[in-house]
Amino acid sequence: MADQLTDTPAESTSSDSEADRVTGAAILRVVDLEVHFGAVRAVNGVSFEVQTGTAVGLIGPNGAGKSTALKAVGGETRPTSGRVIFDGIDLAGRPSHVAARAGMIRTFQLGGEFARLTVMENLLVSVPRQRGKSIWGALGGRRWWGAEDAAEIRRAREILSRLELREKENDYASDLSGGQRKLVEIGRALMARPKMLLLDEPMAGVNRSLARHIEHALSALRNDGLTLLLVEHELGSVERLCDRVLVMAGGRQIASGHMGQLRSRQEVLDAYLGGR
Amino acid sequence: MNSMLSSLGFGIVTASILLPAAVGFTLQFSATGVLNIAFGAQMTFAAYIAFICTQAGMSIWLALVLGAVFGAVFSALLNRFLLARFAKRGTTFFGMVVVTIALALLIEYLVEIIWGTMSVNYQMTGTGVVHLGAMSFTHSQLVVMAIGLGIAVATHSLLKYTRIGKAIRAVASNTDLARSSGVPAQRITDIAWLISGLMGGAAGVMLGISLSSVSYTMGDTFLIEIIAAAVLGGVGQVYGAMLGALAIGVLLEESAIVLGGAYAPISAFAVLILVLLVRPTGIMAGAAEAKGIA
Amino acid sequence: MAYYLLTLAVYVVVGVIACWGLNLQFGDTGVLNFAYILFVAAGAYTASILSLGHPNSSSYQHYFWGAHMPWPIPWLAAAVVGGLLGLLVGLLVLRRLRGDYQAMVLLVVSIMGSYIVSADPGFLNGGVGLALIPQPFKGVLHLSQVGYEVFYLALALLAAAVVFEVVRRIHISPLGRVLRAVRENEAAAAAVGHNVAAVKLLVMVIGGAIAALAGAIEVQFIAAWAPAGWDYTETFGLFAAVIVGGRGNLGGVALGALLVQGLFLEGTVLLPNIGNPALIGAIQWMSLGALILIFLYFRPQGVLPERRRTYSSDITTRRNRMAALPAALTRRSARG
Numbered sequence: 001m002a003d004q005l006t007d008t009p010a011e012s013t014s015s016d017s018e019a020d021r022v023t024g025a026a027i028l029r030v031v032d033l034e035v036h037f038g039a040v041r042a043v044n045g046v047s048f049e050v051q052t053g054t055a056v057g058l059i060g061p062n063g064a065g066k067s068t069a070l071k072a073v074g075g076e077t078r079p080t081s082g083r084v085i086f087d088g089i090d091l092a093g094r095p096s097h098v099a100a101r102a103g104m105i106r107t108f109q110l111g112g113e114f115a116r117l118t119v120m121e122n123l124l125v126s127v128p129r130q131r132g133k134s135i136w137g138a139l140g141g142r143r144w145w146g147a148e149d150a151a152e153i154r155r156a157r158e159i160l161s162r163l164e165l166r167e168k169e170n171d172y173a174s175d176l177s178g179g180q181r182k183l184v185e186i187g188r189a190l191m192a193r194p195k196m197l198l199l200d201e202p203m204a205g206v207n208r209s210l211a212r213h214i215e216h217a218l219s220a221l222r223n224d225g226l227t228l229l230l231v232e233h234e235l236g237s238v239e240r241l242c243d244r245v246l247v248m249a250g251g252r253q254i255a256s257g258h259m260g261q262l263r264s265r266q267e268v269l270d271a272y273l274g275g276r
Numbered sequence: 277m278n279s280m281l282s283s284l285g286f287g288i289v290t291a292s293i294l295l296p297a298a299v300g301f302t303l304q305f306s307a308t309g310v311l312n313i314a315f316g317a318q319m320t321f322a323a324y325i326a327f328i329c330t331q332a333g334m335s336i337w338l339a340l341v342l343g344a345v346f347g348a349v350f351s352a353l354l355n356r357f358l359l360a361r362f363a364k365r366g367t368t369f370f371g372m373v374v375v376t377i378a379l380a381l382l383i384e385y386l387v388e389i390i391w392g393t394m395s396v397n398y399q400m401t402g403t404g405v406v407h408l409g410a411m412s413f414t415h416s417q418l419v420v421m422a423i424g425l426g427i428a429v430a431t432h433s434l435l436k437y438t439r440i441g442k443a444i445r446a447v448a449s450n451t452d453l454a455r456s457s458g459v460p461a462q463r464i465t466d467i468a469w470l471i472s473g474l475m476g477g478a479a480g481v482m483l484g485i486s487l488s489s490v491s492y493t494m495g496d497t498f499l500i501e502i503i504a505a506a507v508l509g510g511v512g513q514v515y516g517a518m519l520g521a522l523a524i525g526v527l528l529e530e531s532a533i534v535l536g537g538a539y540a541p542i543s544a545f546a547v548l549i550l551v552l553l554v555r556p557t558g559i560m561a562g563a564a565e566a567k568g569i570a
Numbered sequence: 571m572a573y574y575l576l577t578l579a580v581y582v583v584v585g586v587i588a589c590w591g592l593n594l595q596f597g598d599t600g601v602l603n604f605a606y607i608l609f610v611a612a613g614a615y616t617a618s619i620l621s622l623g624h625p626n627s628s629s630y631q632h633y634f635w636g637a638h639m640p641w642p643i644p645w646l647a648a649a650v651v652g653g654l655l656g657l658l659v660g661l662l663v664l665r666r667l668r669g670d671y672q673a674m675v676l677l678v679v680s681i682m683g684s685y686i687v688s689a690d691p692g693f694l695n696g697g698v699g700l701a702l703i704p705q706p707f708k709g710v711l712h713l714s715q716v717g718y719e720v721f722y723l724a725l726a727l728l729a730a731a732v733v734f735e736v737v738r739r740i741h742i743s744p745l746g747r748v749l750r751a752v753r754e755n756e757a758a759a760a761a762v763g764h765n766v767a768a769v770k771l772l773v774m775v776i777g778g779a780i781a782a783l784a785g786a787i788e789v790q791f792i793a794a795w796a797p798a799g800w801d802y803t804e805t806f807g808l809f810a811a812v813i814v815g816g817r818g819n820l821g822g823v824a825l826g827a828l829l830v831q832g833l834f835l836e837g838t839v840l841l842p843n844i845g846n847p848a849l850i851g852a853i854q855w856m857s858l859g860a861l862i863l864i865f866l867y868f869r870p871q872g873v874l875p876e877r878r879r880t881y882s883s884d885i886t887t888r889r890n891r892m893a894a895l896p897a898a899l900t901r902r903s904a905r906g
Contacts, residue, residue, distance in 0.1 A: 076757060100763035108761070114754035117747070120881055125751040126762035130744045135772060138743035139736065149744055153881050170880045185758075192762050311670055313677075362867065370602050373673055374813065375866055377806050381859030385852040393848050500681050503674050511670060538689035545682045552667060552675065 027052040027196055027227050028073070028104070033082035033092075035065070035072050042068040043079070044251035050196070055218070055228040057242035057259070059235065061272050064248040066231040067109060067200055073229070074106035074198045075099040087195060101128065103195030107185040107202060109231075115174035119165060122173050122184050123156040124149070126192040152191070159187045163217055179210030186217060197221070199230035203237055215241060235259065247271060283529040285411030290501075291525025292424025293482045297498070298505035298517040299431050300475030306448035306512030307468035309369065310359060313376040316499030317383035318354075318473060319480030322347035323490045324391055326481040330399045337419070339398070340481040347477015348470045354379065355469035380496070388492040395491035398484055420482045427475060428518055434471075435514060444468060448512060500541070501528065504548045524548075576719035578832060583726040584788045585831030586824045589811050590737045591780030596809065597817030597876075598746065599773045600753030602673045604805055605659060605680035606781055611687075611800040612655050613648035613782025614789035615694050620644040621704045621790065631695045631702075641706030645729065645786045652782020653775045660774035665767050680802040688797045699796020703789055726787050733780055737820060740776070749773065750818070803855070807831065810862045816872025825873060834858065 026049040035043040043065045050056045058066045071077040073084050075096035084092040091099050096106065105126070114122050130152065131137045132145030160166045163183045168176060173184055182202055189197050202218065203211040215237045222228055222241065232238050238245060239259035247255040247262060249271035255262055262268050301315050326343030330336055362375050404415050413421070435441040447464045483498060484490040505524045509516025524544055532540035588610060595601040623638035625631075639647070663675050688697040705718070706725065713721060740746050748769060751759045756766045789795045807830065815826020834854065865872065 074761065076761065095765075096757075096760045097763050097765045100761055105763075106761045108758060112755065112758045112761070114751045114758060116754055116876070117750055118878060118880065121747050121750075121879060124744065125747050125759070125764075127744070128763055132744035133748055135740070135745065135776070138740050138745035141739055142742065145744060170878065172878070188762060311673065358863075365867065365870075367866065367870070369670070370600065370673070371866060371870065373602065374809060374862060377809070378859040378862035378866070381803065381806065381855050382863075385856040385859070388852045389849065389856070500678055503678060507671060507674055507678075511674075538685075542682055542685050542689065545678050545685075548678065549662065549675065552671065553662070 025052055026050060027087055028229065029083070029085040030069075030073060031083040031085070033069060033072055033084065034080045035068050035077055036080040041251050043072060046082075046246075046248070046251075046253045048246055048253065048256065050227060050229055051243075052227055053222075053225045054243040055222045055230070055241050057238040057245040058229065058231045058248060059233070059238055059245055060248035060254075063250075064271075065251040066248050069248065070106070070198050070200055070229070070231050073099075074104060076106065100192065103193075104198060105189040105192050105194040105196075106198040107182070107189055107200060109200040109204065112185045113173035113176075113181045116172055118170050118172055119160065119176070119184055119187075120153070120156055120169045123159065123188050123191045124152055126188045127152045128192055156187070156191060159190050162220075163187050164213065177207075177210070179206035179214065182206060182214060183210075183217070186214070190221075194226070196227040196229065199228060199232075201231055201233065203232060203234050211237070279533050280530065281410035282412065283533045284526060285408070285413060287526035287529035288522075289413070289417050289420060289486055289525075290528055291522045292421040293479050293486055293498075294501060294505050294521035294525050295424045295518055296427040296475040296482070297479035297502045298509070298521045299427070299514055300472035300479070301502050302506045302509065302512055302517040303431070303444070303448075303475075303514055304468045304472030305506070306514075307444050308355075308359075308465050310363070310372050310376065311369070312472070313373060313499070314354070314380040314383055315472070315476055315502065316495035316497070317380040317387070318347060318351060319476045319483065319495035319498065320387055320490075320492060321350065321383055321480070321495075322477035323480035323484040323494065324387055324396075325477075326484065327391075327396050327398060327490055336398050336400050336416070336485065340423075340478065340485070343481040344474050344478035347480065348474035351473020351476065352466060352470045354473075355466065359469075360465070384492060384496055391492065393492060395489040395494075397489050400485070400488075416485050420486055423478065423482060427478065431514060440464075440467060501544070504545060508548055508551055573716050573719060576716065576723055580719070580723050580726050580787075580791050582828055582832035583723070583730050584784050584791075585808075585811065585827040587730050587733050587787070588781055588784035588808055589815070589823045589827040589831070590733055590820065591777040591784065592808050593812050593817055593820070593823045594737055594740065594749075594780070595773045595777040597812055597819075597823065598741070598749040598753060599770060601664075601770050601773055601777075602676070603774065603777065604673055604677040604802070605683070606777075606808060607800045607802060607805040608659075608680045608683045609652045609655055609778040609781035610785035610788070610804075611683065611795070611797075612778075613652045613785030614795045614800075615687075615700070615785075616648040616651040616782065617644035617786035617789050618700045618703045618795055619694075620647055621706075622700065622702075631698070631700060632692050633694050633700065634692065638704075641725075641790075644706075644790065645783060648782045648786035649779040652785075653779035655782070656774035656776075656778025657771065659778075660771040664770045664774065677802065680805065684797045684800065684802070695796075697797055699794060699799070701794040703793045703795070705790050705793060722791055726791075729783060729787055733783065734820070736776075737780075741820060806862075807858060810858050812872075813862060813870075814865050814872055816874040816876065818876030819872070819874045822872050822874030822876075830858070830861070834861075 028050040030049070031047050033043055033046045034041065046069055048056070058070065060066050068077060072079040075091060075094055075098060079092050082092060083090050086099065086102055086104050089102055091102060114125065117125070130145065131148050137145055157166065157169070160169055163186065165180065165183055165187065168180065173181055176184065186202070199218070203214050206214065211234065218228060219241055230242070242259060244256065245259045245262055246253055247268050254271055255265055255268050297319065301312065305311055322343040325346045326339040329339035329342050334342070358379065359372070359375065362372060367375065400416060406413050406415070406418060435445055443464050444467070447461055480495055483494060487494070501524055505520035506517050507520070508523060509518070509520030527544045527547060528540050531543035535543055592603070592606055595603045595606070619633050619636040620639045621644045622633070622636045625633050625636050659676070659679060663672050663679070667675060687694050690696065694700060705722070707721070708718060711718065711721065740749070748759070748764055752764065752766055752769050760766050811826040811830035812823050813826070814830055815824065816822025834857070
């Protein structure tokens with residue numbers, strides 16, 4: 001259904017079987033990632049891979065360094081050392097717009113929307129390489145960029161319908177509920193034709209039914225072949241959504257595997273109980 | 277060489293005035309998050325209040341104390357009745373900057389309307405001169421320096437040893453965290469404005485003493501030097517501001533000797549811009565980041 | 571009286587142009603350029619020396635270089651210089667500095683600019699400033715004083731029309747959306763692939779060029795230019811106009827310029843003389859401060875708020891601007 005929305009290669013969408021997805025080539029390789037703030041080692045030597053078309057969860061107690069790791073991967077925080085190889089390019093230390101242009105789009109834990117832009121405008125902002133987005137293109141006038149923009153508006157409407165936000169199109173993002181804003185962010189990320197999404201607690205602080213809605217939307221995207229890396233506290237959603245889970249504590253990666261197996265592992269339980 | 281040394285003396289005097297001003301400015305900024313462009317105008321207002329006091333026959337030093345107290349009260353009232361209300365309305369950081377600019381216009385031109393555009397002088401008696409090698413200081417300059425040093429020590433002790441100082445540092449490094457761990461952020465904000473007004477008021481009167489005249493644009497002009505000192509030290513960094521004040525004060529006076537008076541401010545700001553290009557968050561920023569997170 | 575009103579009209583047109591440039595930076599993109607008046611000044615000086623001719627050593631005024639160029643070269647050159655200055659200042663300030671530093675350093679840059687010009691009398695005639703700047707076609711046209719003013723107003727309006735079309739096209743384009751996205755949330759704009767520093771640099775260049783053009787138009791009208799006329803506080807007069815009129819709304823910004831620049835700052839000359847000029851000046855600036863505060867508190871979005879951009883279902887964008895205007899007037903938005 002969503003092939004036209006995500007522009008992902010057809011081969012990864014052809015199969016839904018988990019094995020197939022896990023054995024795909026790694027689109028993201030993070031090697032020995034370290035993020036220090038002065039003397040504090042927020043991320044302390046984390047390495048992992050994310051295969052094309054899979055969903056990987058990053059979990060752990062508060063202060064484990066999950067969000068910082070995600071920000072370092074996405075370019076918002078500069079890693080102290082380590083490599084972030086996305087789609088063959090080392091992005092470590094490159095600013096976040098470079099990561100985004102390479103196809104890795106990040107969503108925010110809180111307040112990631114453009115508050116005084118309408119929902120439709122929020123989506124249109126992230127369309128890449130649009131004619132009217134350069135200064136000369138803009139000065140060329142509507143005749144130069146209008147048709148292309150109209151096509152993007154149609155695409156945005158399709159995405160909004162899918163996210164059940166179609167009727168909110170002309171509302172300011174600031175007038176939406178917290179969960180709807182997160183959906184707007186997901187829609188905005190899709191407009192950028194991403195290869196991979198970095199999601200920072202996409203379901204946090206959202207009411208139960210909307211959280212389910214977000215989960216289903218993400219699940220559909222994964223099934224369409226989009227690669228996901230998400231930080232999330234709601235372990236039930238993580239279990240349903242993620243092919244593989246990394247557990248972080250104290251800046252380190254302490255375990256990885258399928259959520260079902262991890263639940264019983266002692267070090268994971270210790271990390272959670274110790275962190276609380 | 278001698279002129280360099282004697283201007284070093286002037287530099288230290290300027291730095292002694294910049295010090296309370298820059299510390300007050302940056303302390304309030306770090307505790308409240310409001311960039312107060314009206315700070316210079318508040319300084320001027322306090323300097324004129326001290327002028328009224330000397331007119332009424334008080335000694336200049338008593339006038340200085342009263343000027344500083346006025347500065348503190350005025351600053352606290354501004355916060356309570358104006359800035360806090362804007363903050364409550366959700367005015368953004370940049371919105372608040374524009375608010376303080378408007379406030380600066382209001383205060384500066386109110387002062388002009390009350391006291392006119394001509395500068396006034398403090399009545400001071402017994403200004404002997406003390407020689408220290410090539411440097412020479414008037415008695416009042418020595419007192420100004422002592423006050424500057426005293427304020428540096430007092431600020432250090434306040435932040436380091438008192439509960440309120442520790443609370444201010446906590447709020448400055450992370451407002452939300454401090455609030456959730458029981459620090460009364462509202463009261464800290466009030467106190468930060470009070471202290472910054474006190475220091476600004478004192479600096480205003482000290483500037484009047486040092487220049488031996490007070491004019492309505494005085495604080496406004498000085499504000500640029502305060503900002504330079506604060507930015508150089510890393511905005512929000514109290515100790516950085518102290519270093520920045522010393523650096524800017526000495527630099528201004530030295531370059532006046534080397535390049536001529538007209539170019540002095542230019543060279544100081546050129547240095548500021550250069551420093552910022554090399555170290556975009558000020559000279560003390562690295563140390564601060566480590567402390568802020570830990 | 572006609573002469574006076576025409577003079578005022580030219581001032582208002584200059585103010586409107588300058589405010590559109592500032593709105594591009596502040597209203598659309600959220601860049602707080604506290605050095606804005608410096609760009610106006612740069613344009614004014616450029617136009618001055620390009621029309622004054624070669625500096626004459628026996629003359630009472632000194633400037634480092636000059637030429638005698640016909641209109642519109644001084645105006646166009648002013649815009650180019652303003653754009654280049656925007657590039658220079660932008661590279662210096664925007665690339666590496668945090669937002670709060672940027673605002674402060676820009677303020678310092680503005681004051682430094684006026685110190686530099688005042689300190690060196692051989693550069694641009696120091697604090698005294700340049701005077702007797704030739705006016706375009708004045709010698710050729712042989713018009714009456716009022717006639718020439720009408721002619722000059724037409725020239726200024728022509729420039730205003732060009733600037734309006736430029737800012738309007740940016741405003742409605744996908745680029746305009748990117749500018750507003752940067753204003754709303756820099757981190758999020760970067761996270762969807764926009765180079766925030768480059769976007770800000772762009773508006774520094776274009777806004778700088780527009781400011782400089784406004785300066786050029788002003789200086790060839792009043793025929794004199796000195797540092798006292800571009801004190802950094804003048805920037806706040808322009809900010810006030812944009813805030814009062816409605817940032818992000820081109821019509822609103824023009825209205826604000828008309829109200830604040832025209833009636834408020836210049837129009838008071840029409841009032842009967844109520845005291846010394848310094849007092850009137852002080853009262854003007856105080857009222858300006860009060861006006862900014864009142865608007866930011868009670869109506870932060872300005873008289874004519876930014877319009878909500880909607881797209882009708884048959885894809886062609888709704889273009890009925892006149893119909894949208896009353897709605898913009900009545901709609902009260904929660905935040906500005």
